[in-house]
Amino acid sequence: MAVLRDRKYQQWFRGADTDGDGVITRQDVLRMGERYIAARSAGPESETAQRLIRGLDAFWTQVIAPMDQDGDGRIDLREMTEGFRQALTDPARYPQQIQSVADCYFDLIDLDGNEKIDREEFQQIFGLAGDLPFEDCTEVFNALDLDGSGTLDRAEFHRALAEFFYGDDPDAPANHLFGRVVG
Template sequence: MATQVLEQKLARHFELLDIDGDGYIERSDITTFAERICQAGGVAASSPEGQKVVQQGERLWQALQQSMDLDSDEQVSRSEFVEAADVERVMRQAIQLGVAAFEVMDGDRDGRISRDEWTRTDEQLGVALADSRKGFGQLDQDNDGYVTKAEFTEGLEEFYRSADASAPGNWAFGKF
């Protein structure tokens, strides 16, 4: 069973993945989520970079469905998502999608994400601007105005695995 902090973070992440707001994560939600990441980065989902994100999204959907779709109805409810949240395969795949997303979010291809690139992506994913800015500041560990791939990956790891309520990575998807 996940800790209260992990449950809160995962409930927030569920909200972002449930693109159509119907109370379930379905394949179409994950596909739209991946496409929005591409759109925010100014990359076509059909481009080689975009295809990496789309493919990682599909792998995430497969992991969600196989690990969390307890009633095999091809959708994952909030309770299925939060209750099964300690499934390592899903966490690992969500992090892989994030790593692929980094390349697309980095619009100017300088190997790091600026605050504008960060907030543009968050806006597409439904994260409030104030939360997006706070999240960027939390993940920008060295306060240089950029989130590096290492900072980003560390933040994702913290978001999905840390029970520490003060971990900077908790803000990877806005306020939880």
């Protein structure tokens, strides 16, 4: 199932390479957050925006930067894929590796602050900032809404991200969270 994870990681890489130059830098990682902050119309000085920027900076330092095999400060697709394969092996490490950044994203996506992400919020944020094609947003959202409530609570959101980064199930709804994984 390493092939599936590699495809998911490649899809994430395409979104993380915000300037399209074929590598991820610290600036790319921070720009990912800026896209979500802008789509949310949150001020860059807001508490949530500042938490996200700090979380992404820590994600860069603790997870992404160590993947830099040649020390050039730029992570290419091969380095990132190999690095994710090594770093993201144990879903029990999700709280240390991804959860704090995911909580910040959840807070940005939850536009009305009701601790749930509805379909419209999901479409607005993942469609505008995540570059998920609008027509795919509804399909992905419906697949992630495991209890059929019409919303994603924080637990469902975390389950989706954990499945995306650590999971090997080819039929998992979270596989397409950052765009359709093909192949």
